[in-house]
Amino acid sequence: MQQLILTLVLVLSSVVTINVQDKVVKESTVTVTVINALSDKGTIKFALYTQENFMKTPLQSISSTIKNGVSKAVFKNVAVGEYAIICYHDENENNRLDFDERGIPIESFGTSNNVMEFGPPQFESAKFEVLDKNVTLEIKF
Numbered sequence: 001m002q003q004l005i006l007t008l009v010l011v012l013s014s015v016v017t018i019n020v021q022d023k024v025v026k027e028s029t030v031t032v033t034v035i036n037a038l039s040d041k042g043t044i045k046f047a048l049y050t051q052e053n054f055m056k057t058p059l060q061s062i063s064s065t066i067k068n069g070v071s072k073a074v075f076k077n078v079a080v081g082e083y084a085i086i087c088y089h090d091e092n093e094n095n096r097l098d099f100d101e102r103g104i105p106i107e108s109f110g111t112s113n114n115v116m117e118f119g120p121p122q123f124e125s126a127k128f129e130v131l132d133k134n135v136t137l138e139i140k141f
Contacts (some may be wrong), residue, residue: 003107006114007052007089008069009066015061020134021045021069022066028077028078028079028080028130028132028133028134028135029074029076029077029078029103029123029134030048030074030075030078030083030085030130030134030136030137031072031073031074031075031134031135031136031137032046032072032073032074032075032085032087032112032136032137032138032139033070033071033072033073033137033139034043034066034070034071034072034087034089034110034135034138034140034141035069035070035138035139035140036069036074036140037066037069037071037089037108038069038089038108038141039044039065039066039069039091040065040066040067040069040124041068042064042089042091042092042093043063043064043065043066043090043093043101044059044063044064044070044073044087044088044089044122045062045063045087045088045090045095046060046062046063046064046075046085046086046087046124047057047058047060047061047081047085047086047087048075048078048085049053049084049086049098050081050082050083050084051084051123053081054084054123055086055120055121058080059083060075060105062074062075063090065091073087073091078130078135079130080127080131080132081130082127082129082130083127083128083130084110084111084112084113084123084126084127084128085109085112085126085128085137085139086109086110086111086112086121086126087109087111087139088105088107088110089108089109089141090110091109092107097109099116108141109141110138110140110141111125111126111139112127112128112139113126113128113137114128114139114140115124127131127134130134
């Protein structure tokens with residue numbers, strides 16, 4: 001009987017521990033701030049990606065106003081894993097990054113880790129890790 005009670009206690013404590021860990025993971029946030037927008041005109045569009053959906057449909061997207069060149073987005077309920085953020089300054093509010101006739105962006109953009117490469121952003125250079133605590137990032141255009 002004592003073994004049965006001990007086994008039940010261990011199983012229940014494992015379930016409680018798993019539920020507590022799940023709650024912590026669900027409450028993780030990623031706060032991203034663009035610190036150097038060229039103007040306060042338009043909005044900054046932020047997108048959160050995993051490697052699997054990078055530059056496709058984001059897990060979460062946020063549009064944020066700009067004040068004194070600064071814009072902030074908070075992604076909530078981010079699970080443990082590797083992510084990347086791409087953002088751009090949508091000055092003309094057409095909900096897309098605009099390019100010139102040569103395919104060069106004419107609106108400012110940036111990625112997590114602030115790595116600017118020739119060509120489109122790469123997940124490997126923009127990735128960051130979310131563990132069991134909140135993450136804060138600054139992106140510069």
